[in-house]
Amino acid sequence: MYIVATTLQADSGLLEREPLVDVLETAYAQARAGHGRLVLVSGEAGGGKSALLRYFCAEHADDARLLWGACDALFTPRPLGAIHEIAQEAGSEFRKLIDSNAIPYQVATALVRDLRTNGPTVLVLEDVHWADEATLDVLKLLLRKIDTLPVLAVVSYRDEAVSPSHPLRIVLGEAATGLNVDRLRLPPLSRAAVAELAEPHGVEPDELYGATSGNPFFVTEVLASGGTEIPATVRDAVLANSGRLSQGARSVLEAVAITPPDAEPWLVEALSGLLDERVDECVASGMLGSSGGTVSFRHELARLAVEESLPPGRKLALHRAALDALVSRHEVNHDLARLAHHAEAAHDEAAVLQYAPAAGAHASSVGAHREAAEQYARALRFAGGLSPDALATLLTRRSRECYLTDQADEAIDALQRAAECYREAGDRLKEGETLVSLSNILWCPGRGDEARQTGLEAVALLEQLPAGRELGLAYTNLSFLCERAADIDAASEWGKRAFSLAEDLGDEAVLCQALIRLGSQEGGDAGRQMLERAAALASQDGREDDVANALFGLAAGALFKRSYDLADVYFGQGLAYCGEHGHALMHLYFLASRAQSELERGRWTKAVESATRILRERAVSTYPRTRALVVLALVRARRGDPDVQPLLDEAQALADPTGELPRIAPVAAARAEVAWLVGDTAAIEEVTVPALELARQTNSARAIGELQTWRMRAGIREEPDEIVPQPYSLQLAEDPVRAAALWAELGCPYEAALALADSDDEPTLRRAHEELTSLDARPAAGIVARRLRDRGARDVPRGPRPSTRENPAQLTSRELEVLGLVAEGLRNADIAKRLHLSPRTVDHHVSAILRKLDVKSRGEAAAVAATLAPQDA
Amino acid sequence: MDTYVIVRRNGWRTPDDRQLAAQRSGEEAERMQEDIDWIRSYVLSERDGTVGTVCIFRASSPEAIRRHAAAADIPVDEIVKVADTVIVRPDPAVIAA
Numbered sequence: 024m025y026i027v028a029t030t031l032q033a034d035s036g037l038l039e040r041e042p043l044v045d046v047l048e049t050a051y052a053q054a055r056a057g058h059g060r061l062v063l064v065s066g067e068a069g070g071g072k073s074a075l076l077r078y079f080c081a082e083h084a085d086d087a088r089l090l091w092g093a094c095d096a097l098f099t100p101r102p103l104g105a106i107h108e109i110a111q112e113a114g115s116e117f118r119k120l121i122d123s124n125a126i127p128y129q130v131a132t133a134l135v136r137d138l139r140t141n142g143p144t145v146l147v148l149e150d151v152h153w154a155d156e157a158t159l160d161v162l163k164l165l166l167r168k169i170d171t172l173p174v175l176a177v178v179s180y181r182d183e184a185v186s187p188s189h190p191l192r193i194v195l196g197e198a199a200t201g202l203n204v205d206r207l208r209l210p211p212l213s214r215a216a217v218a219e220l221a222e223p224h225g226v227e228p229d230e231l232y233g234a235t236s237g238n239p240f241f242v243t244e245v246l247a248s249g250g251t252e253i254p255a256t257v258r259d260a261v262l263a264n265s266g267r268l269s270q271g272a273r274s275v276l277e278a279v280a281i282t283p284p285d286a287e288p289w290l291v292e293a294l295s296g297l298l299d300e301r302v303d304e305c306v307a308s309g310m311l312g313s314s315g316g317t318v319s320f321r322h323e324l325a326r327l328a329v330e331e332s333l334p335p336g337r338k339l340a341l342h343r344a345a346l347d348a349l350v351s352r353h354e355v356n357h358d359l360a361r362l363a364h365h366a367e368a369a370h371d372e373a374a375v376l377q378y379a380p381a382a383g384a385h386a387s388s389v390g391a392h393r394e395a396a397e398q399y400a401r402a403l404r405f406a407g408g409l410s411p412d413a414l415a416t417l418l419t420r421r422s423r424e425c426y427l428t429d430q431a432d433e434a435i436d437a438l439q440r441a442a443e444c445y446r447e448a449g450d451r452l453k454e455g456e457t458l459v460s461l462s463n464i465l466w467c468p469g470r471g472d473e474a475r476q477t478g479l480e481a482v483a484l485l486e487q488l489p490a491g492r493e494l495g496l497a498y499t500n501l502s503f504l505c506e507r508a509a510d511i512d513a514a515s516e517w518g519k520r521a522f523s524l525a526e527d528l529g530d531e532a533v534l535c536q537a538l539i540r541l542g543s544q545e546g547g548d549a550g551r552q553m554l555e556r557a558a559a560l561a562s563q564d565g566r567e568d569d570v571a572n573a574l575f576g577l578a579a580g581a582l583f584k585r586s587y588d589l590a591d592v593y594f595g596q597g598l599a600y601c602g603e604h605g606h607a608l609m610h611l612y613f614l615a616s617r618a619q620s621e622l623e624r625g626r627w628t629k630a631v632e633s634a635t636r637i638l639r640e641r642a643v644s645t646y647p648r649t650r651a652l653v654v655l656a657l658v659r660a661r662r663g664d665p666d667v668q669p670l671l672d673e674a675q676a677l678a679d680p681t682g683e684l685p686r687i688a689p690v691a692a693a694r695a696e697v698a699w700l701v702g703d704t705a706a707i708e709e710v711t712v713p714a715l716e717l718a719r720q721t722n723s724a725r726a727i728g729e730l731q732t733w734r735m736r737a738g739i740r741e742e743p744d745e746i747v748p749q750p751y752s753l754q755l756a757e758d759p760v761r762a763a764a765l766w767a768e769l770g771c772p773y774e775a776a777l778a779l780a781d782s783d784d785e786p787t788l789r790r791a792h793e794e795l796t797s798l799d800a801r802p803a804a805g806i807v808a809r810r811l812r813d814r815g816a817r818d819v820p821r822g823p824r825p826s827t828r829e830n831p832a833q834l835t836s837r838e839l840e841v842l843g844l845v846a847e848g849l850r851n852a853d854i855a856k857r858l859h860l861s862p863r864t865v866d867h868h869v870s871a872i873l874r875k876l877d878v879k880s881r882g883e884a885a886a887v888a889a890t891l892a893p894q895d896a
Numbered sequence: 897m898d899t900y901v902i903v904r905r906n907g908w909r910t911p912d913d914r915q916l917a918a919q920r921s922g923e924e925a926e927r928m929q930e931d932i933d934w935i936r937s938y939v940l941s942e943r944d945g946t947v948g949t950v951c952i953f954r955a956s957s958p959e960a961i962r963r964h965a966a967a968a969d970i971p972v973d974e975i976v977k978v979a980d981t982v983i984v985r986p987d988p989a990v991i992a993a
Contacts, residue, residue: 206929631959664958665900665977801974837969860967861927867920868969871913 038216040075043207047079050205051087051175055143059169061198064179066209069240069257069324072179075209076147079177087175088112088141093149095284096323099382099398100155101360102391104284105148106130113137126390127157128603131164135172144174150323152184152191156428157391160605163194170203182208188641190393196639211237220246226253240322247309261328265310272304275318279311280329281341281368285319287355293348294341342368359385360394367401375405380417387424390605396424396433412453415444419457422464427607431468431643438464455485456493459500466504467644469681475504495524495533502540509684509721514544535561535569543576550580571601571609578613582620585769590620608644611637615647618654625772625798627658634658646686649677653689660697661773663801667697688714688726695733700802707737724748731755736781754778760787773798780807785816792819834875841868846885897933897954899978902961905940905948907971914939914947920968928967931960952978 043064050060066072080089090112092105101107103121110121117137121130138144148154148162162178169176185191198204212220217237218228224246234253235241244260245253248267254260265276278294279286292298302318305311312321320326333341346365349355359382366374383398399421406414418441425434438461445454458481465474478501485494498521505514518540525534535557542553554576561569578593594617601610618633637651652674660667671694678686691714698706711730718726727744728751734741735755743755750769753762759782766775776798779791788811795804811819834842844854851869855862873879876887908914918937925934933954940948955961958975965972 628962635957635959659958662958662962664962664975666898666958835969861923863923864920864967864969867916871916 038212038219040071040078040209043075043209044079046205046207047175047177051083051145053203054145054173054175055087057171057173058203059138059172059174059176060203060205061166061169061176061178062205062207063195063198064177064207064209065182066179067183067211067238068181069238069322070181070209070211071239072209073149073322074239076149076177076179080145080147083145086143088144090144090146091149092147093284094151094153094155094158096150096153096326097283097360097364099360099364099386099394099401100153100158101358102155102157102386102389102394103130103161104360105151105154105158106134106161109134109146109148114141124385124388126388126605127160127164128605130157131161131168134161134165135168138172138174142173146174146176148176148178150180151178151194152180152189154191155386155391156190156393157386157389159190159194160390163197166194166198193639197636212239212242213237217242224249240324243309244325257324258328258331261310261325262332264308265329268304268308268310269301271301272308275301275305276310276329277333277337278341278345279305279318279320280326280333281338282345282365283319283323283326285317288316288318289352290345290348291318294344339369343371345369346371346374360398363398363401367405372405372408376402376409379405380420383420383424387420392424392427396421396428396430399424411444411448412450415441415448415453415457418444419460422460426464426467426643429641429643431464434464434643435461451484452488452491452493455481455488455497458484459493459497462500462504464643466507467646469645469677469683469686471504471508471681471683475501475508478504490524491528492530492533495521495528495530496536498524499533499536499540502537502544506540506544507683507685509723511544511722514540518544531560531564532566532569535564535566535573539569539573539576542573543579546580546583551577554580567604567606568609571597571604571606574600575609575612575616578616582616585623585771587620587624587770590616594620607640608642611640611642611644611647615650618651622654622657623771623774627661627799630654631658645677649674649686650689652677653693657693657696660693660700661798661800661803663700671697682717684714684717684721684723684726688718688723688730690714692726692729692733695730695737699733699736700806702806704737707733708739719744722746725751728752728755750774750778754781757781773800776800777803780810785811785814788814789816789819796820834872838868838872838875841865842872842884842888845869845872845881846888848885897931897956899935899952899954899981900958900961901976901978902951902953902965902972903948903974903976904951904971905973906942906944906946907949908947911939911947914949917968917970921964921970924964924968928960928964931956932964 047062050062054060064072064075080091083089090109092108094100094105107121110118113134114137117133120133125133138146148158151159151162154162165176180191185195214228214232214237217232217235220242221228221231226246230253231242231245234255235245238257241257241260244257244264248254248260248263254263265273268276274295275291278291282290282294288298291302295301302311302313306313309321310325311318320329330338342365346362346369349358349362349365355361359378363375363379363382366378379398379402383395383402386392386395386398399417402417403421406417409417418437422434422437422441425431425437438457442454442457442461445451445457458477462474462478462481465477478497481497482494482501485497488494498517502514502517502521505511505517518537521533521537522541524530525537538553538557538560542550542557544550545553554573558570558573558577561567561573574593574597578590578597581587581590581593594613597613598610598617601607601613614633614637618630618637621627621630621633634651634655637647638655642648652670656667656670656674659665659670671690674690674693678690681687691711694710695707698704698710711734715727715730718730724746725748728747731741731743731747732751732754743752747755750762750765753765759778763775763778766778772794776791776794779787779794780803782788782791788807792804792807792811795807808819840858841854844857849857851865852862854860855865858865869881872884876884878884878887908917922934925932935952935954937949937951940950942948953961955964961975962972
């Protein structure tokens, strides 16, 4: 329909695009074979992305199912707008699900199911730089499953519209590390191409190229105007063309300009009178396109130009008319985002207050929180005449949406204003409740002191009223804040108050949170039981935040005891739960703890993966970021890689203002270790003092132990504090061998090796050197090697890669891996899948193996493999 | 992306092995265009008869370099950040390995 109409008009569309089409074709062939691929198409506005995609789709209209969705340029896009479009051509099951307020996880699952069962599909998502949050989430989730689906996903966007902090960056970042992604960048047309297009129109090619810089849309517009004068900007070109239309046609154009993304016939009629040949005139001129009765601009740039040129009065009147038409029309008066958009543009306060909050609530319910925040902001712009109570409600909702989309300052601001409103209205209960939420959010970007102050204010206020849930939650809030500041005694106090209040009131919400707090603080088996009880209770009552928090408490508890396998179980549960329920912030918390766990276990590559995922996101809470920065910095420092200091500097800048030990101590310990690794032991004293003092103030035994150990390595002679636990106490008592044994038992190979390195004894130092080398901890291994040489030890191994040296056939460890799978009878394609390599790389490895083993066939190679000693394989 | 020097000493038994590795390295770099850019390498003739390289890459992070090396199955001894490039004379003509 639309596609065919466009290819009939294609002229400049496909010049110089053949190599790009080739990439699409190759990707498509792979997708048909069941290996789904993603193609990212980027370019400037007017660069021809749409034309390319439409051409490609038209070529395959007969051999693939086409699902096409375009993201719209509405200031606050409709949640899942593009997905709704896709649903039109998808299976009925998927359509049904989409119509029922599903959250992104459910949508993605249903989409994957649909794609699996409906044959080869080309899925196009256009202009994702405009996508709402829910659509981006669906895309992200789909991309994780794509490599086993028979789908070619083509996603287009404007590079200049995607700033470093744009949410699309995260999706692109994740996609970039996949093996099945192609990136196409549409370059502007070359001088020669522009000349070729200009020739039949008799336009001066150099001038045309100079004015347009090869932008295909601009070129087309200029040539369509037929005049000899070349306009200076795209806007001028578009307006020149629209200026040549009859006044009647222009009024149709204006009507369509204010109703993105496209206008239904009845809407255009309502705005500009009965549809007739005026529409045809617009279509014939190339400004508008028509598809299935709906009319829209052929290009967003054109629409923008026309919209911007409208005088304010006319714009207002058009939006007014659009709003009236939409409201009276049954099938769209639930399209709240659209109604809110026109209501605002028509300056209709009552309509905005009617539709924007509803649009916000709807967006929130389907996981489009960014859009929800915007809708509430819109309502607030028109809220001058509202009662304090109603205003406070809007502010509270906006605050929650801002919280969920890492806009901490906006969230805090909104809640402060809400509290003021309740104060003004004399509603002290709501005021107190709001102060508790405010306290909670203040903590997230690290404003701990303000958080505590506000929390205490809330308690003081609520204690003057009859006790209820709000007071209980005020208590648990303070318990949380004290816990984060490592003031366990106070935390426990508040927690117990909450607990007994919960029992008095029979309130499960307060009980749940009290159990989570007390369970986290108690630790051990008793703590675990409390947390499990909380998780069960919360799950029963559908309190998702509490389920996530309880699981996190369980994970953190296991991690603290170094029960790494148990912690892994909880990480898995927590990450899955947060993923399924769209809890992005808690998801980061779990990732941060998992990164820490992987670091402690010596699984550095995994630790880097987890940390990097966290660092890609901007989040309202700085705690996960601080942890991730430290983990990444330590892995780099331990491997001897560069780019360590900037990470620690950022971590310190985030941690210090909070005054919280759980953030400050890891940074200090990391700085000490880094200093030791680069031989700057003099710096260790300075770097550890403030954290050590804080650790002593809060009786944080483990932190004291860790910091004192580094100080010992710096040659600082001081008495170990009594409360220092093992294994640190053993190290400080100069019993490196026992300390190392204990570390090894706990599952921390790097700490074990470092403990051995503290020894004075040659054989122990040699062991340390061997272990550090096998961990790829080069700087530490180098320090030990120097110690050995200083003692006059001989034959201290310098080089790495013992695996290649000791291996008789000189196969690398990767080649050995591949050989093992060849011996199992796998074909190259399967080996590639198993090892996450490209098939070509596997082919190379197999050739190398055959050569090194001096055999001619896989069978012979397999035979040789059998003779290699087990430890080589 | 920043520029890094990667040292791979005694990495390969023979020049042919290194050649194959170079091919894999190039292919893997292609698939990671956003994260890694292979600028040039100097092939080292080591004292023990083996072959090594010093490579110059642009990369988004040290981890990207390691990911690339793992995928291409080539070793990484050391990664050092390049602060500045000072060209005194152009490289002499390359003699085919």
